[in-house]
Amino acid sequence: MKFKSEPRAIHGGRGTYIAGSDSGILDFSASINPYPPDIDLSVPSDALIRYPDDEYLILKETIARHHGCHPEQITVGNGSVEVIRTLCHTVLTSDSTYYVPPHTFAEYELSARLTGASKEYEKEKATLSFICNPDNPSGILIPKDTLKDQILALEGREHLCCVDEAFIDLSDPSQSLTDFQNSGLFVLRSLTKSFAIPGVRFGYGIGDPELISSMEVMRPPWTVNAFAEKVVLSAFSRYSDLETSRKKIFNEKKHLIEAIRRMGFSLTQASANYLLIDTGYNAEEVTKQFYKSGILVRDCTSFDLPTCIRVAVRTAEENTQFIEAMEKVVSCMRS
Incomplete structure (x- = not known):
């Protein structure tokens, strides 16, 4: 028998697994909200003894109400990566093509390639294209009107654009495309980063009802467990609290940017809760030096x-520790 052999995508957020939970290592590789809203994380007694509603009617109604759309436009998954996989296997075949911009989230490329589709280097010619907004790892946010114009320009073609808004709630939610209904658009969302619940695993997508119906067939049954569903419903009840998170992150980011520029490093104009820093040195060596400083x-x-690192914006105390470590790293790399 022959099996597909593809390297897994590389992700951040592995600090605990690399160093151990008691190591004292600060993980700036995962871009999680350092000031998350207080949500209910208790385990309901019935979460372990009943099957979830595989249609997720209450959950989809809650999401649809939040975004001003209809439940028939919502699909859910065990994290946004599962939604990406489901989307690709719904839309793409071995005769299809996909477009992924350079220097972006690796799961787009992997999920598309696993379908047998071919890579296309001109977005307009692809069956499915991906845009991460704000971008990962640069944090740059494309204005809503710019994206709308791009999508409208492709109307009438056999083309679907997936806009990944995993970080937009910690950036500028007014630039979200969730209120722009177009059959050529699929908006991918996640609560993982905004509510600091990466272990819960929940993502969802908003798209044309016909597409969503097909994705719901492709999606494995009960993909969102009852505990995750309860936590997500609690999170949607506290969505307005993210305004406080954004303000605190913005203030801390300013402090970090000033310190990074003082060190002589260049960085992107990131709107998100992380920064892409071009150190000018081998990134692997820079990463090792930071690790030595915890x-x-x-x-x-x-x-x-290869000369860039991405760092999350964390709490004031943790950011101070990062700046102190950065001073040691710079001294070491320049000596």
């Missing part, structure tokens, strides 16, 4: 950015 940063070599 800081885990994201080596962006896997994004084909």
Whole structure:
């Protein structure tokens, strides 16, 4: 028998697994909200003894109400990556093509390639294209009107654009495309980063009802467990609290940017809760030096950015520790 053999995509957020939970290592490689809203994380007694509603009617109604759309436009999954996989296997075949921009989230490329589809280097010619907004790892946010114009320009073609808004709630939610209904658009969302619940695993997508209906057939049954469903419903009841998170992150980010520029490093104009830093040195070596100082940063070599690292914005105290570690790293790299 022959099996597909593809390398797994590389992700940040592995600090605990690399160093151990008691190591004291600060993980700046995972871009999680350092000031999350207080939500109910208790385990309901019936979450372990009943099957979830595989149609997720209450959950989809809650999401639809939040975004001003209809439940028939919502699909859910065990994290946004599962939604990406389901989307690709719904839309793409071995005769299809996909477009993924350079230097972006690796799961787009992997999920599309697993369908047998071919890569296309001109977005307009592809069956399915991906845009991460704000981008990962640069954090740059494309204005809503710009994306709408791009999508409208492709109307009438056999083309679907997936816009991944995993970080937009910690950036500028007014630039979200969730209120723009177009059959050529699929908006991917996640609560993982915004509510600091990566272990819960929940993502969802908003798209044309016909597409969503097909994705719901492709999606494995009970993909969102009852505990995750309860936590997500609690999170949607506290969505307005993210305004406080954004303000605190913005203030801390300013402090980090000033310190990074003082060190002579260049960085992107990131609107998100993380920063892409071009150190000018080998990123693997820079990452090792940070680790010696108790800081885990994201080596962006896997994004084909061999001199760049990505760092999350964390609490004031933790950011101060990062700045102190950065001073040691700079001294070491320049000596």
